[in-house]
Amino acid sequence: MDNQAASEHLQVIRTLMERTALYRRALAPIMLLTGAIGTAGAVVGMAARIEFMHPFCRFWLAVGIFAMTGALVIARRQSLKTREPVFSPPARRVVIALCPALLLGGSLGLGMIELSNDEARQFLMVPVIWIALYGCALHAAGHFTTRGLRWFGLAYALPACAVLPFTMRPGFDAPWCLPHLIMGLWFGVFHLLYGAYLFITEKKESAT
C-alpha cells in the first residue's frame, strides 16, 4: 500500500464517520428551557393583554430570540463538558437544517410588523404559520439527530397546515388571547412534555 492509497483509505474513513455521526448532545435540557420560556411568554403575553398584531409579533420574536440564545448557551456548555467543538460536523448539519424554515419564520414576523396596521386584531394565521415553519425546521433537523425529533416536528407542522386555511377565511373571528394560548401550548407545553420524555429516556439510555 502506497502513500496515495493510505491517504484515500483515511479519507474514506473520515467521510463515513462524519456521515454516520449524529448530533447526540442531550436535547432534554434545551427542550425544557424552551418550553419554560414559551409557557412564560404566553402567560406574560396574556397578562400584558398584547392583543394587536404589531406588538404580538415583536413580543414573540423577542421570546424566540431569547429561547434560541438559551438553547445555544446550553449546547455550548455541553460541548465544553465533552470537550468537543460547539459546531462539530453533526451540530453544523443540524443548524443548517434548522436555518431555512426558522429564517423564513423570523422574516415573516418582521414583515408583519412592517406591513400591518397597529390595530390589526385578526392575526391567528401568524402563530399558525410560525408553528408550521418550526415543525418543518424540526423535521429537517431530525434527519441528523435523534429520530424522535422528526415526529415531534410533524406534530407541529401537520396540525398547523390543517388549520391554516381556516384562519385565513374572511370574517374569521378569534378571541384576542387565542394566539397566545396557541403559542404557549405548542412552544411551551409541548416542549416541556417532550423535554420530560427525553429526560427520562436519555437517563435510561445512559444507565444501560
Next chain:
Amino acid sequence: MNPEPFLNLDRVIHEKGRLGIMSALAAAPSLGFTELRDLLDMTDGNLTAHLRTLHEAGYVAFTKSLEGARPLTTYLLTPKGRKTFAGYIDLLDQIVRQSKGN
C-alpha cells in the same frame, strides 16, 4: 520504505466493505441493519456476509429486539473491534507519514 506497517494492517478490516462498516460503527453507538445498508449502499446479502465475518473476528456484536411488531437487529463495535480499528487507523497514518518523510 519500511514495509512493516503495511504487513501489520488487519486483513479483516482492510477489505473496502468491511472498512465501511467499521468506520460507520465507530462513529455511532449502534446502527440498525437498514441504516448500515442505506449508508453504505450495499445489498442485503453483501452486508450480511461482511457483518458475519466481522462478528466471527470478534469485532462486531449485535442485539435483536422488536420495534413495534418488526424485528430489529442492531450492530455495534466490541471493545476489541474498537481497539483494532484504532490500531488500523494508526497504521494508515504511519504509512502516510512514512511516505511523506521519504
